[in-house]
Amino acid sequence: MHFTSETSSNGVIERTFTLDEITGVLWSPTSGTVGAPLLLSGHAGGMHKKAPGLVASALHCVTTYGYTVAAIDAPGHGDRPRNSQDQRWAEAIHRARAAIAPIAPIVIDYNMSLAERAVPEWQATLDALQALPEVGAEAPIGYGGMTLGVVTGLMLTAVDSRIAAVSFGGVYVHDALIEAARKITVPVEYRIPWDEDEIDHTAAIALFDAFAAREKTLHAHPGRHNQVPEYERDSSARFFARHLGRAADTASD
């Protein structure tokens, strides 16, 4: 893991890094506590590691709970070149959108392909993060994500026991996700954007029901997946604080 830049503002250090082909970013409090909880943040499809909503949530967790937050670009996203197959998927989505046709079938295939590649990348990133003295192997780890970031996060959590809590938003439900959910026993918070045209409520509830977790919470909120209310972002941060704790020197809220 090579740090390629470091900036600091409002009590938060932002460091970009590379790890082989992976491009990522790490946010941590300037008053960093060794072993503070680590949050992995998976951006939505078509977005990148510094998507505005992701950054807002990350900064909130850093400043309020003293968390370290990491985000990486998905393959072909952000600072990473897109291969020709991914390019074809992206174009198919654009064409479907332009034709006001369903995009879910294309997105599901595209996201599964991306997630299969992203899971080992997240695991390598996690190895490297745990080797950093300011993180360490004992930091409790959570994962949060939206759309593509959900698919990746659920596939990752199903196979990597280091992930101790998952909070995620809207996603197109399909069999592979249901299968992953059946393997997930750690606490889950699942936000369904209730007014998303292509998110079927029954399928979304089936995904919720599939989680093997005892501690699972479902939230339906008005609007679409990219219209997450501020109070839901707060709720997600509180969810992580309940299950991962918070850095020792942060005040209660």
Next chain:
Amino acid sequence: MHFTSETSSNGVIERTFTLDEITGVLWSPTSGTVGAPLLLSGHAGGMHKKAPGLVASALHCVTTYGYTVAAIDAPGHGDRPRNSQDQRWAEAIHRARAAIAPIAPIVIDYNMSLAERAVPEWQATLDALQALPEVGAEAPIGYGGMTLGVVTGLMLTAVDSRIAAVSFGGVYVHDALIEAARKITVPVEYRIPWDEDEIDHTAAIALFDAFAAREKTLHAHPGRHNQVPEYERDSSARFFARHLGRAADTASD
């Protein structure tokens, strides 16, 4: 409205009152602010105005947000004599429980009868509360409740435009509730106890869908209706603070 007792502890004044046949209780901060939001709290079936969970939520809202909270006994509950028809319903529920038979059909009829009587009682109570100088006609008003308290609250909110926000928990869904929900346009927060044997998830979601409110949020939590997690109680208080505001002299949290 006649106040029949007054005690004070930990910054909260508790006053019991009677209004004709109604028996009630009012909690308010010792540092009371005129016009602070008023919360009406509807107890569960078989409980009373000072049910432990209700009191815990009420005290939290008073001490954190400076709210005034009112609860009244449902007809035949708490300090109020039970008539012979209600007695028959209560006995039928006990018999069904003992026989491990479904109680929902009995509870639905019983609660509808109680709610039809309780709605005008809540309206009379609200009139009397608004006439108190420390409440006044301008205080924003919310309603929170569980089981029987939900039925009463939804019937009340459907007909009384003074209720500006509703947060409620588990309830047996039936047509009259769906009808009431269709008339409710104020913000709604609805908690479904996901492990309640007799609460059908599909019916619960149909109730959520029926609300005409644009601002509606659904939470599913582990456990039964009487196992509301602490974080859900907090969420409910935050919901009211978002929609009703808070007393001017309370700190942000």
